[in-house]
Amino acid sequence: MKKYELFVKKWYENLEEGKITAVKCNECGTVEFPPVYVCRDCSGTDMEWIEISGNAKILDIMDVKYMSSSISVSEMQGSTGGTSNGVSKEDSRPAVIQLEEGPMLNTRIYGVNSTNKEELWEKLPLDCKAFIVQKDGFKTVGFMYEGEEE
Amino acid sequence: MYSKVGNYQRKVYIAGVGCTRFCDILDTPGVTGVTEGELFAQAAIDAMEDAGIKAKDINALIHGQLWSAIESDYLTCGAQMNKWVGMNGKPSMHHDEGCATGYVSVELAAQMVASGKYDIVLAGGVECANSHPIEGKPAHMRRPMGADAMAMGPMLDENVYTRHFGGRMGMDAFPSQYRLRNGLSIEEMDDTLNAIQIAARRNSAGNPRAYFQEDLETFAKKLGMSDMNKFMKSVFNPKVSEYIRKFGMELRTEGAAAAIVCSEEVAKSLKKMPIEILACTGATAEMGTPNVEEITTKEAIEELYAITGLCGDDIDLLMTNDFRIPSQLLTAEIAGYYPEGEGWKCFLNGDSAYDGRKPININGGRCAFGHAYAASGLADVFETVKQMRGESEGHQLPVPPKTVLVRGFGGGQNATAMILKA
Incomplete structure (x- = not known):
């Protein structure tokens, strides 16, 4: 077998x-x-x-507040903590990213919030970097916008 | 196209349909205390009576429920439904394809009949999406369903392998890309989506099975607002995402719907006008796939047209799962029901309403009729069959449609398409 x-x-x-x-x-x-x-x-x-290198491009970013007409994302985040590796989910947005190695996926991009989202969206595609997120008893992967290179 | 799909081995028809009202069990007088089994049976019995058959005539049962593990105390819930509808001992199966479940139920039943294995199959779906059983208590005692019970929190970003990678682009990716593709301003896109919401609520008004039975104009007047443009952009209808406003989001409800699927020989022996299922198709992509709704809907509809030889011009009525209101625009253009790149203008013209040029979701759809997940697709089939026969209570189209495209979408990943023909 x-x-x-x-x-x-x-x-x-x-x-x-x-x-x-x-x-x-x-x-x-x-x-x-x-x-x-x-x-x-x-x-x-x-x-x-x-x-993987962790290098990726942000292709699109969205500003989602609620999941349905009756239950909000923040309510659900509240049910499980609401932070990733000390980074508040308020500081993240749904995004489409493409890894340097090829795969594209819907995910969340950290380092993007209501203050900078519009400005960043105008500049897409932008670089981002995969990082390891510590959760309760396990690790997972997040993607971070770290700002533009000087 | 990804797959090769052929015609059915023999013709398949829908002979009867049933549908309960979509409402909140805990808040609706006369409904409070109902259980999943009773809801399912009510829709199933209505479908049997509509077809003029009894449970003993049916060969097999298909039961759809999305959240059976969360919202139900039933173990192997499909088997429990057998007993409720007088089919104990007969073959049954339970399935779940998210919000596409009800559409898939019809397709599975059609395949079972088309193969020649069965002559009559009952396809039914039920969902109690707003309440929850109380541990250790009888089934009719329920509590409201909150965020804790939905168990969706972990899905937001850590369930890499069981749901997606945390991004929920599906709500806004399409309106964003559509706007850029077709040169719409943000305000024009907002006006378009608001027009879809207004038409959806006009379509559900007068429908005795709909959650909302009042149009938005009436609702606005009660709140002291007569300018619909202002009302749709007011605090009563806030943006819940970049593009979508509150009235353009699914309205989670509870209900059941069912259809009797049968062979040509059986259909022609029964009392009601048989509705033929010309073809059913489907496509699935994992939710982490960018543009998943567009990709899968295109695939399903291309296959459907290839099999049937039909095109958008042949369709009299479009029904589409629209738990996010932009899905109407997405489906109408992919199906060629509205012209590509110009569909937004059709909505602004009011074409999608029951008195419009090309109606869509004549029952009100998920944002106005309501969304009882696994039951919703069958509720769309119920509406379609009733409209085709000229039997819709309170909201019949003046000219009954003859060729209807029903598109399902659910779980963020399954798209289905079927053509029903009078």
């Missing part, structure tokens, strides 16, 4: 070691982030773990 590697467990264990990882298809070179078993482009299953 074929033995499958546990991708989710490994991805989180890599974060504990300070590494943000993805998998690269050995048949066509496509990178999958977060890692999955089958390549979206060629259907290949021979995947190699790689450490």
